[in-house]
Amino acid sequence: MVFLTRTLYYAKKIEQIEKPMRKYLRKGFLDHLVLNVRSGAGGSGFPRFGGMGGRGGHVFLEAKDDMTLKSVDNKLKNIKLQAGTGSNSTAHGLIGQPGEDITIRVPTGVTVYDRNKILIGEINEPNSKLMVAEGGIGGCKETDFCGRKGRSRVIHLDLKLISDVALVGFPNAGKSTLLKTVSRAAPKIAEYPFTTVKPNIGTMVFQDMRKISMGDLPGLIEGAHRNVGMGYSFLKHIERSKMMLFVVDIQGFQLSARHTRRNCLETIVLLNKEIELYKPDLLEMPAMVLINKMDTPGAEDIFESILPKLERLDDFVSECPEEIRPEKVVTFETILKTSLINTSKNEINFIKKRIRETLDKCVEREEHEEEDENSVVKLISKLQKGSEQVAPNLV
Structure with a gap:
């Protein structure tokens, strides 16, 4: 009887191990x-x-x-x-x-x-x-x-998805809600981590028919650069975007009781660190931040206290725990606050407008930098050719 019980126990264990992947992950x-x-x-x-x-x-x-x-x-x-x-x-x-x-x-x-x-x-x-x-x-x-x-x-x-804006954030920060709010995409939304297990692309359409694509990607956790959690499944999709949009919970984030709780600022710094460890060049990309869940208790007080630090994040990093400090700190072009659950139509339009303005400003700046760089290269080439023409012949 004991032998039969043990056999059934191990058979059940094997069945659990060999259980096929859930449908939403396979399809x-x-x-x-x-x-x-x-x-x-x-x-x-x-x-x-x-x-x-x-x-x-x-x-x-x-x-x-x-x-x-x-x-x-x-x-x-x-x-x-x-x-x-x-x-x-x-x-x-x-x-x-x-x-x-x-x-x-x-x-x-x-x-x-x-x-x-x-x-x-x-x-x-x-x-x-x-x-x-x-x-x-x-x-x-x-x-x-x-x-x-x-x-x-x-x-x-x-x-690697090609989108204008890549949403960056920890699970349950509000990325999927933002995508659903500003576009016609219908990502899964719930009050638990990892509701996004596959990328979603939405498109913001403006009255002048301008379109801006936005990618909602699987949420990061600490260790994502080592492919922990959704890891590379998220990070690789940032690479071909034009701008990053950090979406952060004003109350901070804690994945589970076994993980360290991070406040709002530490969450941003940790996201910065994970991106840096994966591919530092991504931090050259323009970025903006949206602080979400401003309808929660004490949110306004927290925001007022962190706003000066967000505007000068480079100075604040030294106050963070050593294990999450990045060497290269992201610079935010725009800082917004909202409660995506309770947004009005006017506020939605305002968020879309600021995303568009920030993106266009950054793209225009990059184009000017490229033009200046090309002008310098052409000038150097012209000077070199001129020096070759007037150089004396040595017999």
Whole structure:
């Protein structure tokens, strides 16, 4: 009887371990996909007349805005991704026809790696193409008129969303509520952490038909730079945004009883630290902060006390616990406060307006900096050419 009880106990444990992933984690948004592709072999040459075989077909990826990795996965199931073989050289056609290329449509914003995680390339512009497997060359004198084999390759497609604004914050700070408030997106909202388990993209539409896209991404926790929690699933999607929008609870954040409670300012500093540890260059990106849940007790007093420190966050960092202090501190272009649960239409429009103004100001500033940099480069080039023309010849 004891033996049977133990057997049932361990069987139950194994069943728990092997329990499949919940449906909402298995389905829906997909930001990583692995494909097996093969380019075509080259055709044989014609030694007698020096004929060349046709090259094998190439495998290309082409970026399309209307595609998702989920649709790519569904479309390519049970399909052999192999390009055509080049035709042989003959007495009637000394140059063989090339094999048929295949083009796989993928979302804009895909980074492609091989099986060893070596970068193959990126596709960041709509309709741009990337060759991921080159066809074998056709038979010729250099190959003893034997066509070369095609290339078999495992490629990893890693999608990094392209949005104007990336929402940054800990779980349950109000990112999904903000997205739902300012756009027509319908993300899941609840009073517990990790309601967002897959990215959501919403679009703010203005009366003059201007559109600004906003990405609500899985919430961070301490250790996200080490891929703890949603980790890389969140951080990698910031990279192609134009601006970060920090969304923070005025009362601070504590994931669970086992975690340290952080006040509002410490929360911002910790978010800064996690981004820095993942990729310091991201902190060069323009940023603004929205302090949420201003309807909670004591919120106004807390905000008044932290506002001067938010405006000079660099000076405040030294007061934070050493383990969360970043070396590089984010600078906020705009500081807003609100209660997203109780926002009026006028307040929503005000938030949208400030996001637009901040984004446009930052983009305009970057364009001017690029123009100034290009002007300096042109001036240096012109001076160098001038010095070359007047330089004396030494005999």
